[in-house]
Amino acid sequence: MRVCVLCAGVALSACTPAQPGAEFNDPYESTNRGIHEFNKGLDQALLRPAGQVTAAAPEIVTTPVANFADNVGLPGMIVNGILQGDIGGAATNTMRFVLNTTVGLGGLFDPAGGIGLNEDSTDFGETLAVWGAPEGAYVELPVLGPSTERDAVGQLVDIVIDPLARYGTAEQATAATTARVAGIAISRGRFSDTMDSVLYESADSYAQARLLYLQNRRFELGMTDQSNGIDPFADPFIDPFAEPFQ
Template sequence: MNYTNMLSHVRLCAAAAAVLVLTGCATTANNPQDPLEGYNRAVYSFNDAVDRTVLKPTATAYKKVVPGFAQTGVNNFFGNLSDAWSSINNFLQGKGEAGATDFGRVAVNSTFGIFGLLDIASEAGMQKHNEDFGQTLGKWGVPSGPYLILPLLGPSTVRDTAALPADFAGDIWTYKTPVNWRNVGTGVRIIDKRATLLDASGLMEDAALDRYEFLRDGYLQRRQSQVYDGNVPRQADDVAEPAPSETK
Protein backbone atom coordinates (compact mmCIF):
# COMPACT_ATOMS: atom_id res chain seq x y z
CA MET A 1 0.00 0.00 0.00
CA ASN A 2 1.56 3.33 -1.01
CA TYR A 3 1.40 6.44 1.17
CA THR A 4 -1.50 7.99 -0.77
CA ASN A 5 -3.67 4.90 -0.31
CA MET A 6 -2.66 4.61 3.33
CA LEU A 7 -3.58 8.24 3.89
CA SER A 8 -6.97 7.71 2.28
CA HIS A 9 -7.53 4.64 4.48
CA VAL A 10 -6.63 6.56 7.62
CA ARG A 11 -8.97 9.39 6.68
CA LEU A 12 -11.74 6.88 6.04
CA CYS A 13 -11.17 5.30 9.46
CA ALA A 14 -11.20 8.70 11.11
CA ALA A 15 -14.40 9.67 9.32
CA ALA A 16 -16.07 6.40 10.26
CA ALA A 17 -15.05 6.86 13.87
CA ALA A 18 -16.46 10.38 13.88
CA VAL A 19 -19.75 9.07 12.49
CA LEU A 20 -19.94 6.58 15.35
CA VAL A 21 -19.50 9.43 17.80
CA LEU A 22 -22.17 11.57 16.17
CA THR A 23 -24.66 8.73 16.11
CA GLY A 24 -24.05 8.04 19.79
CA CYS A 25 -23.06 4.37 19.54
CA ALA A 26 -21.79 2.35 22.51
CA THR A 27 -22.54 4.95 25.18
CA THR A 28 -21.61 2.83 28.19
CA ALA A 29 -18.98 5.06 29.82
CA ASN A 30 -18.88 6.51 33.34
CA ASN A 31 -16.70 9.45 32.31
CA PRO A 32 -18.76 12.20 30.59
CA GLN A 33 -15.77 13.04 28.39
CA ASP A 34 -15.65 9.45 27.16
CA PRO A 35 -19.19 8.45 26.14
CA LEU A 36 -17.79 5.94 23.65
CA GLU A 37 -15.63 4.10 26.17
CA GLY A 38 -16.76 0.66 25.00
CA TYR A 39 -15.82 1.41 21.40
CA ASN A 40 -12.64 3.22 22.43
CA ARG A 41 -11.44 0.32 24.56
CA ALA A 42 -11.93 -2.05 21.63
CA VAL A 43 -9.88 0.16 19.32
CA TYR A 44 -7.30 0.66 22.08
CA SER A 45 -6.90 -3.12 22.36
CA PHE A 46 -6.40 -3.37 18.60
CA ASN A 47 -3.83 -0.57 18.57
CA ASP A 48 -2.06 -2.06 21.57
CA ALA A 49 -1.80 -5.44 19.82
CA VAL A 50 -0.31 -3.80 16.72
CA ASP A 51 2.13 -1.89 18.90
CA ARG A 52 3.25 -4.94 20.88
CA THR A 53 3.70 -7.18 17.85
CA VAL A 54 5.07 -4.71 15.29
CA LEU A 55 5.88 -1.16 16.35
CA LYS A 56 7.49 -1.67 19.74
CA PRO A 57 9.85 -4.51 18.67
CA THR A 58 10.84 -2.56 15.55
CA ALA A 59 11.41 0.64 17.52
CA THR A 60 13.45 -1.25 20.12
CA ALA A 61 15.69 -2.71 17.41
CA TYR A 62 15.97 0.72 15.76
CA LYS A 63 17.09 2.29 19.02
CA LYS A 64 19.69 -0.42 19.62
CA VAL A 65 21.11 -0.60 16.08
CA VAL A 66 20.95 2.96 14.75
CA PRO A 67 23.63 5.28 16.18
CA GLY A 68 22.37 8.00 18.49
CA PHE A 69 23.52 10.85 16.24
CA ALA A 70 21.57 9.32 13.34
CA GLN A 71 18.42 9.05 15.45
CA THR A 72 18.85 12.69 16.47
CA GLY A 73 19.25 13.66 12.82
CA VAL A 74 16.05 11.86 11.82
CA ASN A 75 14.14 13.45 14.67
CA ASN A 76 15.50 16.90 13.81
CA PHE A 77 14.73 16.50 10.11
CA PHE A 78 11.06 15.71 10.56
CA GLY A 79 10.78 18.17 13.43
CA ASN A 80 12.02 20.87 11.06
CA LEU A 81 9.31 19.98 8.55
CA SER A 82 6.65 20.15 11.27
CA ASP A 83 7.82 23.65 12.26
CA ALA A 84 6.45 24.99 8.95
CA TRP A 85 2.88 23.86 9.73
CA SER A 86 3.33 24.92 13.35
CA SER A 87 4.23 28.41 12.14
CA ILE A 88 1.05 28.66 10.07
CA ASN A 89 -1.09 27.52 12.99
CA ASN A 90 0.53 30.05 15.29
CA PHE A 91 -0.34 32.81 12.83
CA LEU A 92 -3.91 31.47 12.55
CA GLN A 93 -4.15 31.65 16.35
CA GLY A 94 -2.98 35.25 16.37
CA LYS A 95 0.40 34.42 17.91
CA GLY A 96 2.57 36.38 15.53
CA GLU A 97 5.79 36.21 17.52
CA ALA A 98 5.61 32.42 17.90
CA GLY A 99 4.68 32.06 14.22
CA ALA A 100 7.65 34.16 13.17
CA THR A 101 9.95 32.16 15.45
CA ASP A 102 8.83 28.85 13.96
CA PHE A 103 9.21 30.24 10.44
CA GLY A 104 12.70 31.44 11.38
CA ARG A 105 13.53 27.99 12.74
CA VAL A 106 12.70 26.42 9.38
CA ALA A 107 14.82 28.97 7.54
CA VAL A 108 17.81 28.56 9.86
CA ASN A 109 17.70 24.77 10.19
CA SER A 110 17.02 24.17 6.49
CA THR A 111 20.12 26.14 5.53
CA PHE A 112 22.73 26.14 8.29
CA GLY A 113 21.34 22.93 9.77
CA ILE A 114 21.82 20.87 6.58
CA PHE A 115 18.15 20.47 5.60
CA GLY A 116 17.15 20.24 9.25
CA LEU A 117 19.43 17.40 10.30
CA LEU A 118 20.98 19.76 12.85
CA ASP A 119 18.86 21.87 15.18
CA ILE A 120 20.88 25.07 14.98
CA ALA A 121 17.83 27.20 15.80
CA SER A 122 17.41 25.72 19.29
CA GLU A 123 21.10 26.28 19.97
CA ALA A 124 20.53 29.91 18.97
CA GLY A 125 17.69 30.25 21.48
CA MET A 126 14.79 30.06 19.04
CA GLN A 127 12.07 28.21 20.96
CA LYS A 128 10.27 25.39 19.21
CA HIS A 129 6.45 25.32 19.26
CA ASN A 130 4.27 22.35 18.40
CA GLU A 131 0.97 23.64 17.05
CA ASP A 132 -1.55 21.73 14.94
CA PHE A 133 -4.94 22.57 13.48
CA GLY A 134 -6.79 20.88 16.35
CA GLN A 135 -5.19 23.39 18.71
CA THR A 136 -6.10 26.18 16.32
CA LEU A 137 -9.75 25.10 16.31
CA GLY A 138 -9.63 25.00 20.11
CA LYS A 139 -8.20 28.51 20.16
CA TRP A 140 -11.10 29.62 17.97
CA GLY A 141 -13.52 28.26 20.57
CA VAL A 142 -14.42 24.91 19.00
CA PRO A 143 -15.09 22.45 21.87
CA SER A 144 -13.04 19.27 21.96
CA GLY A 145 -16.05 16.97 21.96
CA PRO A 146 -15.85 13.37 23.24
CA TYR A 147 -12.61 11.45 23.58
CA LEU A 148 -11.98 9.18 20.61
CA ILE A 149 -9.33 6.57 19.83
CA LEU A 150 -8.61 6.18 16.12
CA PRO A 151 -7.40 2.93 14.54
CA LEU A 152 -3.59 3.06 14.29
CA LEU A 153 -3.47 6.80 15.00
CA GLY A 154 -4.36 6.52 18.68
CA PRO A 155 -5.88 9.07 21.12
CA SER A 156 -7.86 11.97 19.72
CA THR A 157 -11.11 13.90 20.17
CA VAL A 158 -13.90 14.72 17.73
CA ARG A 159 -12.38 18.18 17.19
CA ASP A 160 -8.87 16.82 16.62
CA THR A 161 -10.23 14.15 14.28
CA ALA A 162 -12.00 16.81 12.22
CA ALA A 163 -8.68 18.69 12.04
CA LEU A 164 -6.74 15.71 10.66
CA PRO A 165 -7.31 16.46 6.93
CA ALA A 166 -5.82 19.93 7.42
CA ASP A 167 -2.89 18.50 9.41
CA PHE A 168 -2.22 15.92 6.69
CA ALA A 169 -2.39 18.62 4.01
CA GLY A 170 -0.03 20.84 6.03
CA ASP A 171 2.60 18.10 6.31
CA ILE A 172 5.32 18.93 3.78
CA TRP A 173 6.43 15.29 3.60
CA THR A 174 3.03 14.41 2.09
CA TYR A 175 4.20 15.98 -1.17
CA LYS A 176 7.61 14.31 -1.33
CA THR A 177 8.43 12.60 -4.61
CA PRO A 178 9.18 9.96 -5.75
CA VAL A 179 6.57 7.99 -3.84
CA ASN A 180 8.96 5.25 -2.72
CA TRP A 181 11.11 7.83 -0.93
CA ARG A 182 7.99 9.22 0.69
CA ASN A 183 6.91 5.77 1.88
CA VAL A 184 10.33 4.89 3.29
CA GLY A 185 10.57 8.25 5.04
CA THR A 186 7.10 7.83 6.52
CA GLY A 187 8.04 4.42 7.90
CA VAL A 188 11.27 5.74 9.42
CA ARG A 189 9.37 8.68 10.89
CA ILE A 190 6.85 6.41 12.60
CA ILE A 191 9.54 4.09 13.98
CA ASP A 192 11.67 7.01 15.20
CA LYS A 193 8.70 8.57 16.97
CA ARG A 194 7.84 5.27 18.63
CA ALA A 195 11.47 4.85 19.71
CA THR A 196 11.38 8.19 21.52
CA LEU A 197 8.39 6.94 23.54
CA LEU A 198 9.87 3.60 24.63
CA ASP A 199 10.90 4.76 28.11
CA ALA A 200 7.61 6.55 28.72
CA SER A 201 5.53 3.58 27.58
CA GLY A 202 7.58 1.28 29.82
CA LEU A 203 6.87 3.46 32.84
CA MET A 204 3.17 3.54 31.98
CA GLU A 205 3.02 -0.25 31.73
CA ASP A 206 4.69 -0.60 35.12
CA ALA A 207 2.74 2.10 36.96
CA ALA A 208 -0.79 2.22 35.54
CA LEU A 209 -3.46 -0.08 36.95
CA ASP A 210 -5.73 0.76 34.00
CA ARG A 211 -3.53 1.84 31.10
CA TYR A 212 -6.55 2.89 29.06
CA GLU A 213 -7.71 5.38 31.70
CA PHE A 214 -4.14 6.55 32.31
CA LEU A 215 -3.67 7.27 28.61
CA ARG A 216 -7.07 8.92 28.22
CA ASP A 217 -6.77 11.25 31.20
CA GLY A 218 -3.20 12.17 30.34
CA TYR A 219 -4.08 12.90 26.73
CA LEU A 220 -7.09 15.08 27.56
CA GLN A 221 -5.18 17.10 30.14
CA ARG A 222 -2.23 17.56 27.78
CA ARG A 223 -4.42 18.67 24.88
CA GLN A 224 -6.25 21.16 27.05
CA SER A 225 -2.93 22.56 28.25
CA GLN A 226 -1.70 22.83 24.65
CA VAL A 227 -4.80 24.73 23.51
CA TYR A 228 -4.41 27.26 26.33
CA ASP A 229 -0.59 27.30 26.15
CA GLY A 230 -0.37 26.01 29.70
CA ASN A 231 -2.72 28.67 31.13
CA VAL A 232 -5.96 26.73 31.45
CA PRO A 233 -8.81 28.94 32.71
CA ARG A 234 -10.31 27.81 36.00
CA GLN A 235 -13.74 27.30 34.43
CA ALA A 236 -12.32 25.04 31.70
CA ASP A 237 -10.33 23.14 34.30
CA ASP A 238 -13.46 22.52 36.35
CA VAL A 239 -15.31 21.19 33.29
CA ALA A 240 -12.45 18.87 32.40
CA GLU A 241 -12.39 17.19 35.80
CA PRO A 242 -15.29 14.77 36.45
CA ALA A 243 -17.10 15.03 39.75
CA PRO A 244 -16.01 12.55 42.44
CA SER A 245 -19.17 10.53 41.94
CA GLU A 246 -18.30 10.06 38.26
CA THR A 247 -14.85 8.62 38.85
CA LYS A 248 -14.21 4.91 39.18
Protein backbone atom coordinates (compact mmCIF):
# COMPACT_ATOMS: atom_id res chain seq x y z
CA MET A 1 0.00 0.00 0.00
CA ARG A 2 2.78 2.41 0.96
CA VAL A 3 4.56 1.76 -2.34
CA CYS A 4 1.34 2.38 -4.30
CA VAL A 5 0.75 5.72 -2.60
CA LEU A 6 4.37 6.75 -3.16
CA CYS A 7 4.16 5.85 -6.86
CA ALA A 8 0.88 7.76 -7.14
CA GLY A 9 2.52 10.81 -5.60
CA VAL A 10 5.43 10.63 -8.04
CA ALA A 11 3.07 10.29 -10.98
CA LEU A 12 0.91 13.18 -9.86
CA SER A 13 3.91 15.44 -9.36
CA ALA A 14 4.28 15.30 -13.13
CA CYS A 15 0.67 16.34 -13.81
CA THR A 16 0.33 18.95 -16.52
CA PRO A 17 -0.63 22.33 -15.01
CA ALA A 18 -3.70 24.08 -16.37
CA GLN A 19 -3.10 26.89 -18.84
CA PRO A 20 -4.31 30.25 -17.45
CA GLY A 21 -7.68 31.19 -18.93
CA ALA A 22 -8.12 27.87 -20.75
CA GLU A 23 -11.63 26.44 -20.76
CA PHE A 24 -10.24 22.91 -20.61
CA ASN A 25 -6.84 21.63 -19.60
CA ASP A 26 -6.40 19.42 -22.66
CA PRO A 27 -2.85 19.68 -24.00
CA TYR A 28 -3.07 16.13 -25.40
CA GLU A 29 -6.16 16.81 -27.50
CA SER A 30 -4.71 15.48 -30.74
CA THR A 31 -3.72 12.15 -29.15
CA ASN A 32 -6.92 12.04 -27.12
CA ARG A 33 -9.02 12.41 -30.25
CA GLY A 34 -7.24 9.47 -31.86
CA ILE A 35 -7.92 7.32 -28.79
CA HIS A 36 -11.51 8.58 -28.73
CA GLU A 37 -12.03 7.32 -32.28
CA PHE A 38 -10.56 3.96 -31.28
CA ASN A 39 -12.90 3.77 -28.26
CA LYS A 40 -15.83 4.80 -30.42
CA GLY A 41 -15.06 2.02 -32.88
CA LEU A 42 -14.77 -0.46 -30.00
CA ASP A 43 -18.12 0.69 -28.67
CA GLN A 44 -19.75 0.30 -32.06
CA ALA A 45 -18.29 -3.15 -32.64
CA LEU A 46 -18.62 -4.67 -29.16
CA LEU A 47 -20.05 -2.65 -26.30
CA ARG A 48 -23.09 -1.18 -28.03
CA PRO A 49 -24.30 -4.57 -29.38
CA ALA A 50 -23.64 -6.15 -25.97
CA GLY A 51 -25.65 -3.37 -24.36
CA GLN A 52 -28.52 -3.99 -26.76
CA VAL A 53 -28.53 -7.66 -25.79
CA THR A 54 -28.60 -6.88 -22.06
CA ALA A 55 -31.29 -4.24 -22.56
CA ALA A 56 -33.50 -6.87 -24.17
CA ALA A 57 -32.87 -9.38 -21.38
CA PRO A 58 -35.38 -9.61 -18.50
CA GLU A 59 -34.50 -7.71 -15.33
CA ILE A 60 -34.70 -10.94 -13.35
CA VAL A 61 -31.49 -11.89 -15.16
CA THR A 62 -29.63 -8.57 -15.41
CA THR A 63 -30.41 -7.14 -11.96
CA PRO A 64 -28.63 -9.91 -9.96
CA VAL A 65 -25.58 -9.60 -12.24
CA ALA A 66 -25.48 -5.83 -11.78
CA ASN A 67 -25.93 -6.28 -8.02
CA PHE A 68 -23.03 -8.74 -7.88
CA ALA A 69 -20.81 -6.40 -9.90
CA ASP A 70 -21.60 -3.56 -7.50
CA ASN A 71 -20.94 -5.76 -4.48
CA VAL A 72 -17.47 -6.90 -5.56
CA GLY A 73 -16.48 -3.23 -5.89
CA LEU A 74 -17.35 -2.43 -2.27
CA PRO A 75 -14.13 -3.67 -0.57
CA GLY A 76 -12.07 -1.18 -2.61
CA MET A 77 -14.51 1.59 -1.72
CA ILE A 78 -14.18 0.71 1.95
CA VAL A 79 -10.38 1.10 1.73
CA ASN A 80 -10.75 4.46 -0.03
CA GLY A 81 -13.28 5.67 2.52
CA ILE A 82 -10.79 4.95 5.29
CA LEU A 83 -7.97 6.66 3.39
CA GLN A 84 -10.18 9.74 2.96
CA GLY A 85 -11.09 9.81 6.65
CA ASP A 86 -14.72 9.17 5.70
CA ILE A 87 -15.48 6.72 8.48
CA GLY A 88 -19.23 7.02 7.98
CA GLY A 89 -19.02 6.13 4.29
CA ALA A 90 -16.61 3.28 4.98
CA ALA A 91 -18.92 1.92 7.70
CA THR A 92 -21.96 2.12 5.41
CA ASN A 93 -20.15 0.28 2.63
CA THR A 94 -18.88 -2.33 5.10
CA MET A 95 -22.36 -3.03 6.46
CA ARG A 96 -23.73 -3.09 2.93
CA PHE A 97 -21.07 -5.57 1.80
CA VAL A 98 -21.58 -7.88 4.79
CA LEU A 99 -25.38 -7.87 4.48
CA ASN A 100 -25.50 -8.34 0.72
CA THR A 101 -22.79 -11.00 0.74
CA THR A 102 -24.58 -13.05 3.41
CA VAL A 103 -28.32 -12.43 3.25
CA GLY A 104 -28.08 -11.33 -0.38
CA LEU A 105 -26.49 -14.63 -1.47
CA GLY A 106 -23.06 -13.36 -2.43
CA GLY A 107 -24.36 -10.02 -3.65
CA LEU A 108 -26.91 -11.27 -6.16
CA PHE A 109 -29.62 -9.49 -4.20
CA ASP A 110 -29.65 -6.11 -2.46
CA PRO A 111 -31.32 -6.37 0.96
CA ALA A 112 -29.05 -3.57 2.20
CA GLY A 113 -30.60 -1.15 -0.26
CA GLY A 114 -34.02 -2.19 0.96
CA ILE A 115 -33.23 -0.86 4.43
CA GLY A 116 -31.55 2.32 3.24
CA LEU A 117 -27.90 1.21 3.24
CA ASN A 118 -27.07 2.66 -0.15
CA GLU A 119 -23.60 2.51 -1.69
CA ASP A 120 -21.30 5.42 -0.87
CA SER A 121 -19.46 5.36 -4.19
CA THR A 122 -15.82 6.43 -4.17
CA ASP A 123 -12.43 5.56 -5.66
CA PHE A 124 -8.74 6.37 -5.32
CA GLY A 125 -9.12 9.30 -7.72
CA GLU A 126 -11.40 10.88 -5.12
CA THR A 127 -8.93 9.93 -2.39
CA LEU A 128 -6.21 11.83 -4.25
CA ALA A 129 -8.55 14.82 -4.61
CA VAL A 130 -9.24 14.76 -0.87
CA TRP A 131 -5.49 14.72 -0.28
CA GLY A 132 -5.16 17.85 -2.42
CA ALA A 133 -3.68 16.32 -5.58
CA PRO A 134 -4.30 18.44 -8.72
CA GLU A 135 -6.71 17.25 -11.36
CA GLY A 136 -4.09 17.41 -14.10
CA ALA A 137 -4.82 17.34 -17.80
CA TYR A 138 -7.81 15.69 -19.42
CA VAL A 139 -6.95 12.35 -20.99
CA GLU A 140 -8.91 9.68 -22.83
CA LEU A 141 -7.69 6.20 -22.02
CA PRO A 142 -7.89 3.26 -24.44
CA VAL A 143 -10.92 1.09 -23.58
CA LEU A 144 -11.48 2.89 -20.23
CA GLY A 145 -12.56 6.17 -21.83
CA PRO A 146 -12.57 9.76 -20.46
CA SER A 147 -10.39 10.52 -17.46
CA THR A 148 -7.87 13.00 -16.05
CA GLU A 149 -4.27 12.48 -15.07
CA ARG A 150 -5.33 12.24 -11.43
CA ASP A 151 -8.14 9.79 -12.10
CA ALA A 152 -5.95 7.69 -14.41
CA VAL A 153 -3.46 7.24 -11.56
CA GLY A 154 -6.40 6.51 -9.26
CA GLN A 155 -7.72 3.78 -11.55
CA LEU A 156 -4.34 2.06 -11.55
CA VAL A 157 -4.03 2.22 -7.77
CA ASP A 158 -7.60 0.94 -7.32
CA ILE A 159 -6.63 -2.20 -9.24
CA VAL A 160 -3.54 -2.72 -7.08
CA ILE A 161 -5.16 -2.12 -3.68
CA ASP A 162 -8.44 -3.96 -4.33
CA PRO A 163 -8.71 -6.32 -1.31
CA LEU A 164 -10.70 -8.89 -3.28
CA ALA A 165 -8.03 -9.09 -5.97
CA ARG A 166 -5.18 -9.17 -3.43
CA TYR A 167 -6.57 -11.62 -0.91
CA GLY A 168 -9.33 -13.51 -2.71
CA THR A 169 -8.95 -16.82 -4.51
CA ALA A 170 -8.28 -17.07 -8.24
CA GLU A 171 -11.89 -18.19 -8.74
CA GLN A 172 -13.21 -15.19 -6.83
CA ALA A 173 -11.03 -12.81 -8.85
CA THR A 174 -12.25 -14.35 -12.10
CA ALA A 175 -15.88 -14.12 -11.01
CA ALA A 176 -15.40 -10.49 -9.96
CA THR A 177 -13.78 -9.54 -13.29
CA THR A 178 -16.51 -11.32 -15.25
CA ALA A 179 -19.21 -9.57 -13.22
CA ARG A 180 -17.60 -6.15 -13.76
CA VAL A 181 -17.45 -6.68 -17.52
CA ALA A 182 -21.07 -7.83 -17.54
CA GLY A 183 -22.01 -4.85 -15.39
CA ILE A 184 -20.46 -2.48 -17.95
CA ALA A 185 -22.52 -4.08 -20.71
CA ILE A 186 -25.68 -3.81 -18.61
CA SER A 187 -24.99 -0.13 -17.88
CA ARG A 188 -24.39 0.49 -21.60
CA GLY A 189 -27.80 -1.00 -22.32
CA ARG A 190 -29.56 0.96 -19.60
CA PHE A 191 -28.12 4.29 -20.74
CA SER A 192 -28.03 3.52 -24.45
CA ASP A 193 -30.04 6.58 -25.50
CA THR A 194 -27.70 8.97 -23.69
CA MET A 195 -24.54 7.20 -24.84
CA ASP A 196 -25.73 7.03 -28.44
CA SER A 197 -26.62 10.72 -28.32
CA VAL A 198 -23.13 11.64 -27.13
CA LEU A 199 -21.15 9.30 -29.39
CA TYR A 200 -23.19 9.22 -32.58
CA GLU A 201 -25.48 12.24 -32.64
CA SER A 202 -23.26 15.05 -31.31
CA ALA A 203 -21.61 17.46 -33.73
CA ASP A 204 -18.31 16.74 -31.91
CA SER A 205 -18.52 13.57 -29.83
CA TYR A 206 -15.05 14.05 -28.36
CA ALA A 207 -15.81 17.55 -27.05
CA GLN A 208 -19.19 16.42 -25.76
CA ALA A 209 -17.72 13.41 -23.93
CA ARG A 210 -15.01 15.62 -22.44
CA LEU A 211 -17.55 18.17 -21.21
CA LEU A 212 -19.81 15.52 -19.70
CA TYR A 213 -16.99 13.72 -17.95
CA LEU A 214 -15.46 16.84 -16.41
CA GLN A 215 -18.83 18.24 -15.34
CA ASN A 216 -19.99 15.00 -13.78
CA ARG A 217 -16.67 14.16 -12.15
CA ARG A 218 -16.24 17.62 -10.63
CA PHE A 219 -19.82 17.52 -9.39
CA GLU A 220 -19.14 14.13 -7.74
CA LEU A 221 -16.10 15.59 -6.02
CA GLY A 222 -17.99 18.70 -4.87
CA MET A 223 -15.82 20.96 -6.99
CA THR A 224 -16.93 24.23 -8.59
CA ASP A 225 -15.91 24.75 -12.18
CA GLN A 226 -16.33 28.46 -12.81
CA SER A 227 -12.54 28.91 -12.79
CA ASN A 228 -12.35 26.41 -15.62
CA GLY A 229 -15.10 27.98 -17.67
CA ILE A 230 -17.57 25.21 -16.87
CA ASP A 231 -20.88 25.78 -15.16
CA PRO A 232 -21.29 22.88 -12.67
CA PHE A 233 -25.04 23.46 -12.56
CA ALA A 234 -25.57 23.37 -16.31
CA ASP A 235 -27.44 20.46 -17.85
CA PRO A 236 -24.62 18.08 -18.86
CA PHE A 237 -26.79 16.48 -21.54
CA ILE A 238 -27.17 19.63 -23.62
CA ASP A 239 -24.99 19.47 -26.73
CA PRO A 240 -22.90 22.69 -26.61
CA PHE A 241 -22.37 22.44 -30.38
CA ALA A 242 -26.02 22.12 -31.32
CA GLU A 243 -27.76 24.93 -33.16
CA PRO A 244 -29.77 27.15 -30.76
CA PHE A 245 -33.53 26.76 -30.86
CA GLN A 246 -35.15 29.58 -32.79
